[in-house]
Amino acid sequence: MGTTTPQRRQRHDPVERRKQLIGIGLQMLTERPLHEITVDAVAAQAGISRTLLFHYFPTKQDFYAEVVRAAGRRMLRAAFPAGRDSPSELDDVTDGYLSFIERRHELYTGLFRGTAPGDWLHDIAQETRTQMVDQLLLTLGIQRPAPMVRAAIGAWLSFAEELCLDWAAHRPGNRDRVLALLRGSLRNVVELADGDSN
């Protein structure tokens, strides 16, 4: 037991290593909150030494920034399957979003709710949010939103997050009703914020 098998080193493609490590980060986020994930655990899971992780990501923050970005891309694809430029139907968007959270709510909460301004994760999460607001503006057919409208949609995203997460956890009502509430509130909020600018 005391003698460890020398275990022949294997050199891997750096790109593959990065992908592997980010994948492990995503998977771990589904099991525990971010601040409970240690570099040691990730390295152990990957079968490498701590030091190698720092070779690819100069800092733990840099590592998790990549992880969060990757998760953000996944969510955007789930909610806006039509792609970056072509607008999706609002029904599809709300449904895709809710479905994503249903399947991945552990991951999602670990990512985007566990951030505060000043926090290093906040800026990364904000990138994804900004893209979601842009996509929502696109599906709503709004061309030149007033700042207040952008702010309202951004805030509505928080509303949607909380509502979907709560529903995924406690199921307070029918799924279709949640979707109806999402769509109705978004339209109402935009209307209120936009009407304000007159």
Next chain:
Amino acid sequence: MGTTTPQRRQRHDPVERRKQLIGIGLQMLTERPLHEITVDAVAAQAGISRTLLFHYFPTKQDFYAEVVRAAGRRMLRAAFPAGRDSPSELDDVTDGYLSFIERRHELYTGLFRGTAPGDWLHDIAQETRTQMVDQLLLTLGIQRPAPMVRAAIGAWLSFAEELCLDWAAHRPGNRDRVLALLRGSLRNVVELADGDSN
């Protein structure tokens, strides 16, 4: 410099010490996110040793649980000055809430947005949210809310948080318009969620 003055020890009232430490925690949360606050820093600010902090709070988590509870009480008082049982006017509530965030948005974000489910802070923050939902139900005159209505109001709180924080930071529009948006969206969301149960 190498010799430290023995510096006569001073015994303080435990209750006062606790208050002092919690106060320091609240103040520090206005400057940096929670996970960047070390026990050493708090102890140093108070002029005591790390060990003494652990004498009053068995764990860092216990310490910050107290801090978060204290902040929650402050916020509830700001938003619902009428008190626990008598209902306030919705106009007063939204205004009090927004004013609180205007004055204290660094603190507020540090507290309630930096939590994820599974996180030990989440349960504490949730206590305050539950109380706010109850108060809001009271001011809205809703007696027996359907689960969906409670969920909707809880989610609206996230909406309000995000909107107010964004407004405090970037001022996208007039203050009165924010208040109107808050009131209007709340009424609409409740209506949508309630109508769903028919």
Next chain:
DNA sequence: CGGTGCTATTGAGCGATGCTCAATAAGACT
């Protein structure tokens, strides 16, 4: 005023964690 007990307070130290640095060795290319 002196002794006694309670406990607020402390220093030394431990394990874990994020991170650094110099050294090793796998594999590609002559």
Next chain:
DNA sequence: AGTCTTATTGAGCATCGCTCAATAGCACCG
């Protein structure tokens, strides 16, 4: 076979949360 790049590692450091045994204010009692 020899050389060069760089993926990979072990040893070690500073900080952080936390424990434990010891010290010393201060109140109370005689």
